[in-house]
Amino acid sequence: MRRLLMLFTEPFAFLGRGTIQYVGSMGASAIFLVLALLKAFRKKQLPKIVQQLYYIGARSTLIILLVGLFTGMVLGLQSYHALVQFGAQGALGTLVALSLVRELGPVLTAIMITARAGSATTAEIGSLRISEQIDALDTMRVDPLRYLISPRITASIISFPLLTAVFDIIGILGGYISGVLLLGANAGTYLYRVQASVEMKDITDGFIKAIVFAVIVSTVCCFEGYFTHMRTDSHGAKAVGLSTTSAVVLSCVLILIADYVVTSILI
Amino acid sequence: MEPFPLIEFKNVTKRFDGRTVLDNVNLRIYEGQITTIIGLSGAGKSVLLKHIIGLIQPDEGTVCLRGKPLSGVRKKEIADTVKQMSYMFQGNALFDSMTVYENIALPLQETTDLSREEIDRRVRTRIEQTELGDSADKFPSELSGGMQKRAALARALVTDPRIVLFDEPTSGQDPVRKNAILSMIAQYQRRFGFTAILVSHEIPDVYFISNRILALYDRTIVFQGAPEDLEKFDHPFMDEVIHSLEGLQEELTGLHSRRQFKVLYQSQMKRKALDQFYVLVVFTLEGLDAIASGMGHEAAQEAIRCMGLAIEKHFGPIGGVSTRLGINEFITMLPYSDMAEAEAILNNFAADIQREDIVNILNGARRRGGEGQCVEIGIKAGLAQGRPTVEVGPVMNAAVEQQKEIARLRCIPDW
Numbered sequence: 060m061r062r063l064l065m066l067f068t069e070p071f072a073f074l075g076r077g078t079i080q081y082v083g084s085m086g087a088s089a090i091f092l093v094l095a096l097l098k099a100f101r102k103k104q105l106p107k108i109v110q111q112l113y114y115i116g117a118r119s120t121l122i123i124l125l126v127g128l129f130t131g132m133v134l135g136l137q138s139y140h141a142l143v144q145f146g147a148q149g150a151l152g153t154l155v156a157l158s159l160v161r162e163l164g165p166v167l168t169a170i171m172i173t174a175r176a177g178s179a180t181t182a183e184i185g186s187l188r189i190s191e192q193i194d195a196l197d198t199m200r201v202d203p204l205r206y207l208i209s210p211r212i213t214a215s216i217i218s219f220p221l222l223t224a225v226f227d228i229i230g231i232l233g234g235y236i237s238g239v240l241l242l243g244a245n246a247g248t249y250l251y252r253v254q255a256s257v258e259m260k261d262i263t264d265g266f267i268k269a270i271v272f273a274v275i276v277s278t279v280c281c282f283e284g285y286f287t288h289m290r291t292d293s294h295g296a297k298a299v300g301l302s303t304t305s306a307v308v309l310s311c312v313l314i315l316i317a318d319y320v321v322t323s324i325l326i
Numbered sequence: 327m328e329p330f331p332l333i334e335f336k337n338v339t340k341r342f343d344g345r346t347v348l349d350n351v352n353l354r355i356y357e358g359q360i361t362t363i364i365g366l367s368g369a370g371k372s373v374l375l376k377h378i379i380g381l382i383q384p385d386e387g388t389v390c391l392r393g394k395p396l397s398g399v400r401k402k403e404i405a406d407t408v409k410q411m412s413y414m415f416q417g418n419a420l421f422d423s424m425t426v427y428e429n430i431a432l433p434l435q436e437t438t439d440l441s442r443e444e445i446d447r448r449v450r451t452r453i454e455q456t457e458l459g460d461s462a463d464k465f466p467s468e469l470s471g472g473m474q475k476r477a478a479l480a481r482a483l484v485t486d487p488r489i490v491l492f493d494e495p496t497s498g499q500d501p502v503r504k505n506a507i508l509s510m511i512a513q514y515q516r517r518f519g520f521t522a523i524l525v526s527h528e529i530p531d532v533y534f535i536s537n538r539i540l541a542l543y544d545r546t547i548v549f550q551g552a553p554e555d556l557e558k559f560d561h562p563f564m565d566e567v568i569h570s571l572e573g574l575q576e577e578l579t580g581l582h583s584r585r586q587f588k589v590l591y592q593s594q595m596k597r598k599a600l601d602q603f604y605v606l607v608v609f610t611l612e613g614l615d616a617i618a619s620g621m622g623h624e625a626a627q628e629a630i631r632c633m634g635l636a637i638e639k640h641f642g643p644i645g646g647v648s649t650r651l652g653i654n655e656f657i658t659m660l661p662y663s664d665m666a667e668a669e670a671i672l673n674n675f676a677a678d679i680q681r682e683d684i685v686n687i688l689n690g691a692r693r694r695g696g697e698g699q700c701v702e703i704g705i706k707a708g709l710a711q712g713r714p715t716v717e718v719g720p721v722m723n724a725a726v727e728q729q730k731e732i733a734r735l736r737c738i739p740d741w
Contacts, residue, residue, distance in 0.1 A: 103436070187421075195419035198379055199433040199485075200409060206436060 091204075091285070092212065092278045098205040099213040107210035108217075115176045115211070116218030120225065126171050127226040130163060131155060131233020138234075139242050148244050152252030155234030156227075160261045164227040166318055169219060169272035173310040177280040180211055181306040184284025185299035193285070208285065212277040219273035220266045227265065264325045271321055275313045280306045330393065332357040332489070332521055333378055335547075338387035340373060347373050349545040351387070355538070357488075360515055360522040362532045365542035371525040372416065372493050374542065378523065379413050379491055380404060412482035416494040418474045420466040420481070427453065427462040430481045437485070448484060455517075456480040475507050483518060490515075492524045496531075504528055505650075508535050533588065557589045581634045581656070587649035594647070594661040595714040603711050605660040605668035606718075607646075608725040609637060613703035614654040617691050620701050625691040629703070630654070632690040636683035640675045657722065665711045672707055676732035679705060684733045702736040 099108070134155050142148045184207060187193050196203045231253055238244040283306035290298045331354035340348040347370040355361045363371050376382040377389050380396055388395045391407050420429050430452055434445045453462050456476040466474055475495060482490055495511060496504040508528070512535035515522045526532045533539070533553035541549035541556070543563040549556060556564075582590065594604070611633050618626040633656065637648050641658045648658040660668050688703055708729030712721035 190422070191415050191417060191419040192421055194381060195413070195415060195421075197381060198408075198411070198413035199437065199481075200405060201433065201436040 087286075088278055088282045091208070091282050092274065095204050095208040095212045095278075095281070098202065098209040101205055101209075104205070104210060104213075107206070108213050111210045111214030112217060115172065115180075115214050116221060119172050119175050119218070119222060122171055122175055123168060123222045123226050124229050126167060127164075127229035128233040128236075130167060130226075131159065131230030131235075132237040133233075134158060134163070134230070135234035135237035136242070139238050139244060148238075149248045150252060151234065151238045151244050152231075152249040153256040155238070156231050156253040156257045157261060159227050159230040159234075160257055160265045162318070162322075164223045164230060165219075165265050165268035165272060166314060168223045168226045168269065169276055169314045170311055172215075172219065172222065173276050173280070173307055173314070176215075177276050177310055178303050178307050180277070180280045181284040181303045182299055184208075184281060185287035185302045188285060188287045189295055189299060203285075208281045211281055212274070215273040215277035216270055219276075220269040223265060223269040267325065268318065268321050271317050272314050275317055276310045279310045279313065282306075283309070329356055331355060331390075332392060333523075334390040334393070335374075335377070336388045336390065338377065338384045338389060340370075340377070340382065341385050346545055348377075348384075351542075351545075351547050353540050353547045353550055355521070355523060355540075357521050358519065359537035360512065360524065360535055361538040361540060362524040362526055362536040363540045363542055364527060364529055364532065366527060369542045370545060371527075371542055375413075375491050375493055375523065375525050378489075379411050380408050381413075410488040411491060412485060412487040412489070413491045414475075414478050414482045414493065414495060416497050418466070418478040420474060420478055422466050425463050425465055426458055426469070426477045426480075429466070429477060430484050433481065433485050452480040452484050455514075472506060476510065479510070479514065483514065483520075486518075487520060489521045489523065492522065492526075494525055494527075496526065496528050504531060508532065511535060554589055554592060557586075581638055581648045581650060587647060587657070587659075590647045591659055591718065594659070599714075601713065603664050603713055605663050605665060606710050606712060606721050606725045607641075607658040607660065607668065607672060608651065608708050608710075608722060608729065609633070609656040609658070610706040610729060611654040611656075611687070611703065612706060613701055616701040617703070621691055628693065629687050629691040632683070632687040633705075636679060636687070639683075640678065641671070644671065651722075657725075665709065668709050668711075672709060672732070676707070680733040684735045688735055700736070702734070704734040705732055706730060707732045 098104070135151065138151055138154045139148060142150055142154070184193075187207070193203045193207070196206060235246070235249055239246045239249050283302040284299075287298045287302045288294075290301065292298075293301050333353075333355040335351050335353045338348055338351040339346065351374065363374060365371050373382060377384055383397055388397060390396070394407070396404060396407065420426075421432070424432070427449060431445055431449045434440055434448060438445075440448075453459060456479060458473065458476055458480060461469055461473055461477070466477065469477065492511060496507050508531055511522060511524070515535075524532060524536070533556075536553055539549065539551065539553050539556055540547055541559075541563055543561075548561055548563050549559050551559075611629065614626055614629060617629050630650070634648075634650065637646075637656055637658060640646075641648055641660070644660070645662050646658045646660050648656060651657045660671070663671065684703065684705060688701075691701075706729040708725045708727065710721050710724035710728060712718065
């Protein structure tokens with residue numbers, strides 16, 4: 060009888076456990092984020108933030124340039140062939156610029172930084188955790204949140220919008236290369252449409268998204284690495300690997316969910 | 327009257343996932359001493375140590391520092407208390423992306439407002455004191471295990487802590503290096519005057535440097551006191567832990583353990599009249615470094631073993647009590663001999679060792695380390711006379727000062 064009862068209750072218990080765990084980790088990561096942000100304003104933080112700006116921001120520029128260029132080019136290519144069917148190839152500049160500035164720029168920039176810097180952040184912090192280097196910081200009275208986490212989150216919040224701007228500009232240039240130089244659309248029309256259709260609100264909305272994504276990506280990646288030792292499914296190097304994977308997957312999923320939510324609020 | 331304890335555990339209990347690791351632990355640690363927590367692997371020694379520095383909080387009970395509980399007080403007070411402590415991790419926990427210099431400088435850079443010049447001066451001083459001058463710009467992965475330990479020790483000491491906690495400082499080291507690390511801890515403790523708390527299962531090596539032993543057995547502290555008192559302790563811990571671990575040590579040298587030597591020395595001294603003399607002989611096996619670097623550590627261990635056997639063969643039958651003193655040093659106490667008699671015994675020993683035993687030592691090393699290797703070894707010995715009223719330390723130092731070469735051998739490559 061008891062077993063039969065458990066058969067009915069177990070799915071609910073499972074659901075309940077999962078929900079409690081999820082809400083708990085959401086709360087923990089929110090506290091983690093707030094504490095890290097508060098510590099950004101302590102003294103001696105600037106050199107660490109600059110160092111992370113170089114790593115997360117400057118060293119991601121090349122990949123952002125490449126992805127932005129080809130995204131713009133393929134967007135120009137596909138849009139031109141679609142628009143030409145309606146004789147609307149003059150709207151190519153509008154389509155490329157608005158797609159990039161409003162959506163593709165922030166989203167693809169965030170995903171690319173997640174892949175390049177976010178994964179490395181999780182792996183690095185996870186390795187520090189399992190080799191007791193974070194405990195060593197604690198014993199030296201060096202606050203790990205201040206020393207390791209705060210500069211990374213702050214640098215991400217600064218880097219993401221800047222890299223998004225780079226992505227947007229190079230993407231529009233990519234659209235110009237494929238649409239104008241390769242397929243023969245009118246150069247003046249393309250540039251005029253870009254200038255005329257992109258408003259300040261589009262740019263600020265894109266930047267707001269970039270900042271939201273920066274907070275999500277940096278918090279998720281740092282949190283996963285920082286609590287690698289708390290994983291129940293694995294330990295040691297394997298735990299670092301799994302934390303890195305889940306940080307990247309979770310960041311990408313959350314970027315897309317947040318994109319929808321932010322867009323629906325801003326639109 | 328017993329002094330006031332620096333650290334005190336009162337009925338501390340800790341559980342992980344329902345499993346009790348520490349059960350009602352009560353202990354006292356006193357200032358300026360080297361206290362060693364001994365017990366088998368997995369007994370909860372490191373957990374106990376982490377309670378002291380606040381990395382782990384007890385589920386029940388209290389940890390007190392200078393009578394003040396570490397739990398239930400404000401965060402700032404805990405931080406001020408923990409400020410006096412340093413922790414040397416079992417795996418060193420050096421930052422692998424930083425050089426040795428950067429590792430040592432980190433706590434000063436992050437927790438003080440010292441100028442760059444002052445930080446540099448302090449770091450350079452510690453680097454010099456720990457003999458890491460040539461390795462300051464190297465990364466931890468480029469250092470040997472012993473050098474990494476020294477770097478971790480330099481980092482632990484750079485903030486001038488009053489208490490240093492060592493979590494299994496000799497783990498993963500060969501016997502030669504183990505002795506070197508323990509000697510280093512004792513030497514620095516004397517030099518800097520901090521309170522050292524060690525966690526170790528290197529029995530009996532730790533007895534020689536420890537003022538006080540805490541025995542962790544079956545999740546609780548079953549003994550706390552001086553190393554000599556542990557000998558009289560009647561408890562299953564002695565059979566299950568101490569004797570089994572000591573047996574392993576004696577296998578290497580065939581000599582008495584240091585603790586046994588200490589106990590035998592003290593019992594001999596109690597029996598002697600205050601004006602009666604005894605003689606200490608200190609032997610040094612030279613060339614052990616060359617054996618270790620040329621033939622490997624197994625060869626070095628075999629050389630140590632052969633040297634121990636030779637000493638025991640000559641001095642054991644005439645009542646000599648011998649033990650290993652350092653990496654390549656041995657000591658023999660001749661409780662019933664005066665200086666003239668001891669000199670005659672030593673001359674006989676010197677003749678025998680030059681004729682036969684030194685060849686055995688080198689052959690033993692060559693058997694373990696490769697026939698093609700050629701090294702030069704030498705044996706020095708020195709005598710000194712003492713009385714029960716005089717401390718043993720100066721007598722030992724006098725014997726070391728009197729040391730002269732009694733045998734030397736250089737192998738021939740095609741030997």
